[in-house]
Amino acid sequence: MNSSTHTHTTESTSGHQRRKAILVTGAGGELGHALIELLAQRGESNVVAVDIRELHPNIRAHCDNSFVGDICDHSLLERLLAMYEVDEVFHLAALLSTRGEFAPETAHQVNVVGTLNLLKLAAEQARSHGRSVKFIFPSSIAAYGLPSLEEKQRAKSVKEDQYLEPHTMYGINKLAGEHLGRYYQEHYRKLAKDRVIQAIDFRSIRFPGIMSAHTVPAGGTSDYGPEMVHAAAQGRPYACFVRPDSRISFMTMPEAVLALAQLAAAPKKNLTRCVYNVSGFSPTAADFQRCVKKYFPAADISFTPDLGRQSIIDSWPEDIDDSAARRDWDWKPTHTLESAFEQYLVPAIKARYAAHSSEPQL
Numbered sequence: 001m002n003s004s005t006h007t008h009t010t011e012s013t014s015g016h017q018r019r020k021a022i023l024v025t026g027a028g029g030e031l032g033h034a035l036i037e038l039l040a041q042r043g044e045s046n047v048v049a050v051d052i053r054e055l056h057p058n059i060r061a062h063c064d065n066s067f068v069g070d071i072c073d074h075s076l077l078e079r080l081l082a083m084y085e086v087d088e089v090f091h092l093a094a095l096l097s098t099r100g101e102f103a104p105e106t107a108h109q110v111n112v113v114g115t116l117n118l119l120k121l122a123a124e125q126a127r128s129h130g131r132s133v134k135f136i137f138p139s140s141i142a143a144y145g146l147p148s149l150e151e152k153q154r155a156k157s158v159k160e161d162q163y164l165e166p167h168t169m170y171g172i173n174k175l176a177g178e179h180l181g182r183y184y185q186e187h188y189r190k191l192a193k194d195r196v197i198q199a200i201d202f203r204s205i206r207f208p209g210i211m212s213a214h215t216v217p218a219g220g221t222s223d224y225g226p227e228m229v230h231a232a233a234q235g236r237p238y239a240c241f242v243r244p245d246s247r248i249s250f251m252t253m254p255e256a257v258l259a260l261a262q263l264a265a266a267p268k269k270n271l272t273r274c275v276y277n278v279s280g281f282s283p284t285a286a287d288f289q290r291c292v293k294k295y296f297p298a299a300d301i302s303f304t305p306d307l308g309r310q311s312i313i314d315s316w317p318e319d320i321d322d323s324a325a326r327r328d329w330d331w332k333p334t335h336t337l338e339s340a341f342e343q344y345l346v347p348a349i350k351a352r353y354a355a356h357s358s359e360p361q362l
Contacts, residue, residue: 021048021064021084025071025118026093028053030215031138034257035090036062042261048084050076050093071114077121086125088134090260091118097142097170097221097312104169111173112180119184119200126199136264137204138256139178139275141249141316142171142221149314158317160206160277160324167315168221178204182274203263204275208249208320210256211340213348221312225250225288226345232292232299233349241306244286247318251280252344255334259325266329276325280333281340282318291341 022039026032027049033056039047040062049055049066060066065083069076071093080086093114100107115137122133145165146152155163166172181202189195209222216230217223224240231238251259259278283291289301325331335344 018081018083018085019046019064020087021046022088022090023048023050023080023084023086023118024090024092025050025114026091027051027059027063027066028055029092030212030253031210031256031260032090032092033059034253035092035260038257038261048080048086050080052093070110071117072109074117077117081121081125085129086122086133087129087131088136088264089118089122090136090264091115092138094138094173095170096218097140097168098309100170100173101168101308107169107173111170112176115173115177115180119180123184123188123196123199127196132198132201134201134203134264135181135184136260137177137181137202138260139174139204139206140171141206141208141320142166142168142312143175143178143206144317144320145171145315146317147315152314152316152318155317157319157321159321160273160275163317168312174206178206178275185274201268202274203266203271205259205263205325206275206277206320207256207259208251208279210253211250211345212253213345214253214352221309222248222250224285225283228288228292228299228301229296229341229345229349232296232301233353235298237300237302239302239304240285240289241304241309242285242313243305243310244289244303245284246310246313247282247284248313248316249279249282249318249320250337250340251278251333252335252340254344255280258334259331262329262331263325270328272328273324276328276331277320277322278325278331278333279320279322280335281337283337287337291337295341295346 024032028051036047036059047063049063054068055066095107095110122135126133143166144163145167146163184200185202211226217226224242228238292299
């Protein structure tokens with residue numbers, strides 16, 4: 001694997017002092033982009049990024065260094081640690097739910113073995129510099145698994161510790177990551193005489209579906225909502241792959257990034273758990289259709305449920321109870337479904353495709 005280094009960074013050798021760094025894995029994804037931009041706005045110039053692809057130059061400009069490689073590659077991590085002393089980790093790299101069902105063993109390697117590698121790295125960093133390393137882990141609504149549609153409709157709003165029997169490899173992997181993080185924080189090397197108590201400060205958010213105006217959806221299981229809007233803005237027909245009455249929780253991408261930053265900044269003494277739900281709004285697929293048609297009256301939206309993806313959506317809760325996050329670190333959603341469309345999705349998506357349509361055609 002190769003590494004890409006920003007211009008003001010000089011590669012250290014064994015004789016040089018390592019610099020303190022915030023490590024962001026999966027930095028090339030939109031959550032990574034938005035997080036790095038937020039860290040830059042807050043004056044953090046010591047971000048070290050890892051992704052399997054080269055970062056966009058605009059994002060790399062906010063980083064002290066960027067490495068191209070796989071989080072399962074030990075030599076990459078060793079090279080990174082030779083140069084940097086990691087104080088904080090945002091572990092965003094993952095293979096998502098739909099792709100994970102086509103390649104479940106690969107998903108396990110990336111999502112579980114990769115997470116284990118990063119937790120071990122953080123624990124070793126804590127041992128070497130004598131203080132706890134903060135480890136922020138985005139989890140997912142996919143960690144839930146309700147046994148039937150009837151039970152889903154009865155359950156309504158679900159707490160963090162209910163219905164944890166996920167139906168997808170991605171959900172199983174995310175739940176495993178939550179448990180691994182808790183283990184590394186509370187019990188890592190329990191019988192070792194030289195163990196470091198609470199080497200990891202592990203904090204996880206279980207996200208609902210995330211809606212972005214700036215990235216075309218990549219075929220995730222919860223992407224039917226944003227896919228509708230992007231298709232309508234481009235004048236393309238859209239066949240929704242779930243039933244009109246399908247309901248799960250969503251939030252906007254800016255809210256998701258803000259939640260990560262808020263949880264990372266929260267005083268440890270205020271946190272009563274390792275894993276927190278957050279939620280914004282819980283529309284049906286028909287609600288999405290109604291909002292899209294409000295702003296794009298000519299939109300051609302039909303419903304052609306895919307049995308496999310429908311069964312996954314039916315196993316996720318209608319709503320998730322985020323009262324612990326509201327109590328412990330003052331989480332508050334920014335948007336309702338209607339305000340998300342009016343203030344965020346529609347203006348940004350219209351601007352995106354207007355800009356594209358004005359570009360010269362080859």
